Amino acid sequence: MxxxxxxxxxxxxxxxxxxxxxxxxxxxxxxxxxxxxxxxxxxxxxxxxxxxxxxxxxxxxxxxxxxGLSNKSMDPVEDPSQFCAATLSRLSTIGYDVSDLCGSKFAALSSPGCIICGMGSIKRSDSLAGPVPSPFG
CATH class of the missing domain: 1.25.40 (Serine Threonine Protein Phosphatase 5, Tetratricopeptide repeat)
Known part of the structure; x- marks a missing residue:
């Protein structure tokens, strides 16, 4: 909780x-x-x-x-922006789904729309950045 x-x-x-x-x-x-x-x-x-x-x-x-200003049960490098908004599991470093409206991120979402804001479309994070240049020139 x-x-x-x-x-x-x-x-x-x-x-x-x-x-x-x-x-x-x-x-x-x-x-x-x-x-x-x-x-x-x-x-x-x-x-x-x-x-x-x-x-x-x-x-x-x-x-x-x-x-005492310490956290007993928290990962010290926890970053909420790197967790799935649906399951709270860690996001893949390769790619994930993201709402184009509210920016919520998802490990894998089967619905075409955002389950957080209800209005955004779901896109793959690796497709939002555009083509990746080849390291071979």
């Missing part, structure tokens, strides 16, 4: 939905002792929060500071 919400919070969603995902990501990641990630997201919310919410956020930031 912690990883799922980390990835959901990184998607290009409407602000109210993204904030909701980030808040859940903070809660789930604090449960599994990912305090560095949680503090990073709390700092983001704090910078945009109305004055009435800042007291709650500040107490959570202080809690992360007290417990």
């Amino acid at each position: 912690a990883r799922l919400f980390r990835h959901l919070g990184s998607l290009l969603l409407l602000a109210k939905h993204r904030i909701s995902c980030i808040r859940t990501a903070i809660k789930r990641n604090m449960e599994v002792q990912n305090y560095a990630y949680s503090k990073q997201m709390l700092d983001l919310l704090f910078s945009k929060a109305p004055p009435g919410k800042r007291v709650e956020l500040r107490s959570l930031i202080d809690l992360c500071d007290q417990r």
